Amino acid sequence: MNAAIPRPRMSSLTDLQPPADGLLEDVLSGLSRSPKRIPSKYFYDHRGSELFEAITRQPEYYLTRVEQALLDARMPAIADAVGTGAHVVEYGSGSGRKTRQLLRGLRAPVAYTPVEISPTALEATTTGLMSTFPFIEMLPVCADFTRSVPLPRAKRPARRTLVFFPGSTLGNFTHDEAVDILTGMRHILGQDGRALIGIDLQKDPALIEAAYNDAAGVTAEFTLNLLVRLNRELGCDFDLAGFRHCARYVREQGRIETFLVSLRAQEVHVAGRAFRFGQDEAMRVEYSHKYSRGGFAALAAAAGLAVAEEWNDPKDWFGLRLLRPV
Template identity: 60%
Template sequence: MSTVQDALQALTDLTPGRQQLLADAVAGLSRAQRQLPSKYFYDAHGSRLFERITHTPEYYPTRTELALLDLVLPDIARRVGPHAHVVELGSGSGRKTARLLDALHQPVAYTPIEISRAALLSSIELLAPALPHVEMLPVCADFTRPVQVPLPTRPAARRLVFFPGSTLGNFAGDDAIALLRAMRQTMGADGLALIGIDLHKDPALIEAAYNDADGITAAFTLNLLTRLNREVGSDFDLQGFRHRARYSTARLRIETDLVSQYEQDVHLDGRTFHFQTGEPIRVEYSHKYTDASFDHLLQQAGLEVVAHWNASDPAYGLRLLRASAQ
């Protein structure tokens, strides 16, 4: 029997500390095209805001993926087989995971790797009581860096890496390929990965999902500056930047920026960063895919599609992957 207390005792805490956050912020703001890593959106408040985003009328990915999962989980469970160790990258609230673990045949363990300790603990509190026979082995860490996956008490037949929410779309080019290669290593030779990908569609529908009418996404984005002010001592004027998310049809991605509203200076770690009016800080990409563009990424990462399932309205996909023959 696995309990919440058991899971908390098994928790591996590799949360990035203040110095890592500071170093990443200074490096990003020092670039000609200023950037801040989107992984730092997810402090406790940011995680709560993102969960609210997933319930907005405009944000279609979560509800579309949940509906698609409900339709195809029996097929996924058949293909994965019994006694899997599920390793999830970015556990979030655990809503999708609960359905997956419930559908699989006698899964032995679940390892969520999540940068937000608050989100990680929340998902474990949801899942552990509902799935007492699944060993919970949570890891609080940045999954974009190599993470040692804990071994379950009972041997697993294979690993299934679960990466829903089209989170892969937050990574551009070489970073996406590197993450997929790391995923292949985590899966092992006989493992599988189940990935959610958002598909290219009407740009107006996509843009609306990242600019909800209630301004929750804008608050989520701006919370990154609040976090920096609190945790590393910057002095961002929270009224001096606004959220902007636009879809590039040439690059098939949402590009989210925090845009300076006037000429201003921001101070951090003894450095001064001067902003012109209208100057952006790039804080997130959200790539959308075609079959061709996604397959091109997989080929470079040494992966291939075992099975695919699509929702059509709006277009969204789930892909089951394995390591390709070398």
Template identity: 60%
Template sequence: MNSLARHALHRPAPPVLLDLCPTPDDLRGDVIAGLSSDPKTLPSKYFYDARGSQLFEEITRQPEYDLTRTEIALLQASMRDIREAVGAEAHVVEYGSGSGRKTQLLLGGLDSAVAYTPVEISREMLLESTQRLAYAFPEVQMLPVCADFTRPVPIPPPLQPAARRLAFFPGSTLGNFDEAASVELLAAMRETIGDDGRALIGIDLLKDVAEMEAAYNDAAGVTAAFTLNLLARINREAGADFDRRRFAHRAVFSPERSRIETSIVSRCAQVVHVAGQAFHLDAGEPIHVEISHKYTDAHFDALAAAAGLRVAHRWNAPADRFGLRLLEPA
């Protein structure tokens, strides 16, 4: 048998996509509802079209934004402990999988993972990262789902039964949800993993205010471009007429709520249209688009407990800059 034939025998089967991605009608309805509220809002889940996903990857490489680099280093340093705590033959279910950089470390470090289900709203990034992981881990069945993970998502069963499920939610994405939604999402994870599963969660920890604000206002303006790209997507997919030159990115820390609050601010009094509906904005009026909570242990433990989970293991980066928490059913 020649080398080409041998390679073909070990080539992984192409991942079969379960496509539950929101439609333009979903986006249009969400945008109209958000702009009709007081204060005005836009859903951050729509940041991640193809361009938005590319810009977010650029954000993670900016000098002010060390969250991703810190989490990757912590994941590498803690992998042996994570492997022992999770056990063999897990089915990994990742929420908001993105580029899959952290996933590669996790799948490579676990003991004989049998399947991987990324749940990601950006179809292009999902297919690209899953295909790359399929070649890196041909023994792991790839079961990607294109969906909004903030809603109930069916998890495809693997061909090889798994010993348990491991929910993976890195990047402090949990911090993008308010208290009630965070508990609801953790409770959904609790249901997904069952009575013997685990959940590995990344949380950004409270630190110097100037440092936290700088991470969301990088000097190169990549985060601003990422935020304002949302308007370009809404124009394209929801029949809107936002002029991005008339809006600015703003991200500030709220000490009362222990979170970064990101808005798109109208630079002038103006009227924008979405699917034929008109919305007036005053000069300086914000459209709220994202929150990013910064946690203490007491805060996070309370969220987990409210969802029927408890912290089984804690790993922190140097100077407590970032944390990984392994949860199990309470």
């Protein structure tokens, strides 16, 4: 039967990658604020992507293995809820491990569109998936998914759009930013689409903190690699030995806050401008929100979305939420 179906090949890459000066603008703006901050999206150069994959294999980092097990356990119910012939759109393609689980479990998806800011990660993921799923059209988009992204049109009509946003990546954004991302997602879905979102759930703070402070120091290296990237791409002079990784759970906000902390009073130069750091001054580089059931439902509602289905792992550590437009 498969021989009668035209074998799609990967269409041309849609390149909407932000201009290089966007990084400089964000860094200058962030270093000028109090407290200083740099957006977490800049973690993911080639080395940063490699280090993040290494983080997911650390024993303390429960998120990936629990989400993968949850996907396996609930895949039949997810396939029933999504239906046949979906165009799958993934925000941030990563390594593609969870993507394979989803595409393998869905019923005859017609196309897959990864939206990824890292060209190397995008190419690697798409190339690997093409050989595994030759009858799914690959329509990669190199772009920042936090901005408006037009959806490529598949050659075979899709019955429904499914946005896939795993890994609790939504938790890396503030409440307002998350609402904006979900609102943009709502526009992509149309009237009958669905979104499958992975969310890390509120639990013992010690368990959460350990996930972001692994004993092997991989997360610390990942965080400091941000400074390596800025030195390489912007000609900055951050001294890596002058900063340390710090991640702590803030119970009142329900989130991990990750910082690079200056170990001494020092001055850093960026594009001819000098920025002073005091000893023990913390520069924020990431949020990781942990959600309650009601808190996430309220967040989705603010973007015009409702929870259609919800699945948690047996320990209630991690959840999958299927959203529909209201």
